[in-house]
Amino acid sequence: MPARRTPSNQVPPGGTGIPLDETDRKVLELLARDGRASYAEIGLLVNLSATAVKRRVDRLQERGVVRGFTVLLDPGTLEWRTEAFVEVYCRERTSPEEILSTLRQFPEVVAAWTVTGEADALVHLRAADTGHLEAVIERIRKEPGVQRSRSQVVLSRLIG
Structure with a gap:
């Protein structure tokens, strides 16, 4: 049975109560993949200007969707065994x-x-x-x- 798709402007069942459009979701996916990607790089992939991406990310932070940015360390390269x-x-x-x-x-x-x-x-x-x-x-x-x-x-x- 195929997964039921929720319209992009609606909150999925069990969701956070914060509706996200497809562009928001793509921006979040790209940030999750590479938190250091520039707004310009993300903009090229979602067809927005760097300024528009920044505004979206700022809005997502204000709404609590993005709670912060962090660095993930590789314990193996640090020899943390x-x-x-x-x-x-x-x-x-x-x-x-x-x-x-x-x-x-x-x-x-x-x-x-x-x-x-x-x-x-x-x-x-x-x-x-x-x-x-x-x-x-x-x-x-x-x-x-x-x-x-x-x-x-x-x-x-x-x-x-």
Whole structure:
């Protein structure tokens, strides 16, 4: 059965409540692929001027569709071969947005999720060695919204 297509000016079921047109979607796709692409480069691909692309991106940021730009580091090229999963326990009423803001400061954070259970978040870290890992965990634990953490160091990767 083919996927049902939502008209571009309507919000898809389960969507954010923010309607996006096809050009918005294409601009977002291109930014997701290369966050350093210039507005002029994106404009060539979506048939808009650089100024028009900038206005769209600014509007998407104001609406909260684009929450920021980041650099993704390749832990392998940095020789960060020590991995850990850290359960982060936060103080009461710490929002997921606050947790995200806290964790974005750390380039060693590979991924993070809010989770059910006792912990508030599960964080995947990579570091050069156990000393580096310990320092990162201590820095995370010193953040205002963080109450405590519990860590498991990866010994070997079985799948992936």
